[in-house]
Amino acid sequence: MASESSNEIAKQRNAAKLNDVQQAIAKQESNIFAKNKARSVLEKQLKDDDLAIAKVAKAISDTEQALKDTQQKISILSDEKKQLTSQKLTQEQLLAKQLRSAYTTGQHDYLKLLLNQAQSEKIQRTITYYQYMNKARIDEIEKFQATIAQLVTVSAKHKEQVEQLQSLKQSQQKQRTKLSKNKDSRSKTLASLGKELLSSKQKLAKLKADEANLAAALQKLAALIRAEVDLMGLSKLKRKLSWPVKGRLLRSFGSKKQGYLKWKGVLLGAPVGRQVQTIHNGTVIFSDWLKGYGLLTVIDHGKGYMSLYAHNQTLLKSVGDQVETGEPIALVGQSGGQDQVGLYFEIRHQGQAVNPRLWCR
Template sequence: MKLKSLLKNTISLYTLLCVFAFSCLAKPFVDNQSQTTDKLKSVKSEISDAKSQLKNVNKKRAALENQLKENDIAISSITREIQQNNKNKKETQNKIQELEQEKIVLITSKQRQEKLLAKQLRAAYSAGHHDYIKLLLNQKNPTTIQRTITNYQYVNNARIAEIENFKQTINELVVLEESHKTQSIALDKITADLIANKKSLEKNKSERTATLALIKKEQLSTEQQLNKLVAEEKSLKDTLKKIQTLAKSSKELNGLAKLKRKLKWPVSGKIVHSFGTQKHGYIKWKGVLKRANAGQQVKSIANGNVLFSDWLKGYGLVTIIDHGKGYMSLYGHNQTLLKKVGDYVEQGEPISLVGQSGGQSQPGLYFEIRHSGQAQNPKLWCR
């Protein structure tokens, strides 16, 4: 009995030791599993936060780019208004100068007529000291009487004609003064509009600068920058495909094939990015970027029809011209577009003004030549 009891106690003790040992071994495993689960939750939370932050950044950047677009379009519109106002101001000033010249001529005529009338009146006054009836009665010769009557009628008619001319001159002077007053008021309004437009232009330029600073602050990673450029290039290709279907070249448009090295550059300036050089990653420049002064005229390289005249993401305000035979030229980052879709332009005709739309930090022109949708080296055509 004692042996059985001892054996039983031994087994119980062994079992207790096993349970204790297992519990000691299991505890670290449970703890590790718990830590792993916590870490997984933490990583998932970080991923979720990162996605949320990226979404917010993209949303903010999209809003800033949209603001940039609005700034570019506003600057373009105001610049066009300033150009038109300057033109109207010059025309009005010329009109005022013409009116001043007319006024001088009329005043001179008026003074001459006044002297002539004064002379006639003095002559009439002198003749008035003699009795007109007596003069007639004293004339015994009928021929002399008739001559006297005729002379009096001639002098009287001449005086009436001069008075009518004088009245007409006075009326013309009154009309001219009114016209002069109207033109002066118009000139004052144009000048006031110019001042307001220039203030508005400076305000929009300041807003654009602030927007660009915010965009720059939102730095993109290399991958994001590459994806951005790919998206912008795709947008341009899609646009070109759409307008190619709309291109209906007239018989006069013979393309650019025979014009290699004979065309002039659309603007004068230094090329800072050449065709085919690296833009970012595997993305290469499909055209050239030339530095030029803001407001400088951009001229069409050849005759053609305007197929596109609008804002394009990454390229700003863009004009695209069809030259026939599948040839097109593209002009980007403009400050103002001077032509609209459907306009026919001739070689050397101004089509836009140099700017820095589309997020450029300095003014310049992005220029492309394409044939059947494929980018060509502009240096093969322009000299």
């Protein structure tokens, strides 16, 4: 209980920290593209579209897990039902055999007892035998009744889970319809943004502003971090970590981005909805939408090391959550106005971006 209370306090503290960071980001964002109000409105709409998609995608992810759990329960209950039905049949046959035996031998022996009352020793043995047989029958009847009761219970549970499965499938269909509508809305927003053409100079300014926004957020997060668990960083894990998602490398660390700007991470192409896994254990210190990066998760690994996972479809973890190596933290998407699906991934040490290839293999 003390551990749960401590975790809850830690989550509340981290939530308060995130709120401070979000306020700082909001203040900075209000100064970005202030003169281009039309584009600012569209970017705000893009954020709303991304968050709407994230909400439905998270619901679909939860529903899919519930479907798997329900199907597994149905499978277990089906096996149990078959086993109980077979057990019931065996008990019926055994009970019928005992009853037939008792009937045929009972008539004969009782008749003898009536005609040979002088043989007290034989009478006693016969009574003992009947008592033994009667107890055996009672035991079998009780077992049979227990099997019937258990079978009724299992059958009811099986029916309940089948109905639950149908309900989940209907819910999933509604969620997918809603997701499709939200995606259509985002496509229209992106099309409108595309009409607000930017010159190379404006694109460079936008990317610089986005990077500055991220750097400011990370700097503030670093100042607020207070380790709740002992994290050992990534310094001893070079070439030992797995990539957060399986996919084709679309952009490499250090390659040209726009003008003199270079990629500070890598872009990995992967299908929408594929799970994004954390590269190492740590604490989630940011889990929200950020201009230029869409739905973003940042994990603190200790000793000044952080990993960033951007442009997700939805986020599966909240600020303050402790995550283990390989644990799903998000689903691949293209939030933040990206024209292609994929995961943007960075590793940073003391605020500076480092080449992920030095750590991941």
